Amino acid sequence: MWYVVQVRTGTEESIRIQCEKHMSEEVLERCFIPYYEESKRIRGSWTILEKVLFPGYVFMITEKLERLYEQLHGVIGLTKLIGTGREIVPLREEEIAFMQGIGGEKQVVEMSEGVIEKSCVRITSGPLVGMEGMIRKIDRHKRKAWLEVPMFGGVQMVQVGVEIVAKV
Secondary structure, three states, rough: OEEEEEOOOHHHHHHHHHHHHHHHOOOOOOEEEEEEEEEEEEEEEEEEEEEOOOEEEEHHHOHHHHHHHHOOOOOOEEEOOOEEOOEEOOOOOOHHHHHHHHHHOOEEOOOEEEEOOOOEEOOOOOOOOOOOHHHEEEEEOEEEEEEEEEEEEEEEEEEEEEEEEEEO
């Protein structure tokens, strides 16, 4: 089961390291932060950077929720596990499938390429192929797209890298 822990934005990496240090491997199968690739112009040349896909969230995979909950008390900086009030709810199958689909095994959303045809975006390569319906906004100059993603029992707006190579 995949669970999500809410943390202060900017502390995701330190929380992930704490979890891996303080939690036993039999309880915590994997702890990770999904990233996306962003193309940014630095000193005149385009450079690929990795940015946090869901700022303020750390993902954990476990089958032993009770033990995970106990061991999380030793982690400094957690705000809460995502759930419905008193109950901790794992991610739904479609949310996990989405995460695995765009992020792959490494959970890094790579840059996508696309074209604009008659004011409609068509993604030609990369993890966003077939997900054009989720795109809400594109900034061609910053090479970014904003997606509306159903996650954590609501809709999240996330940024991903996309390069529009042509407009026809």
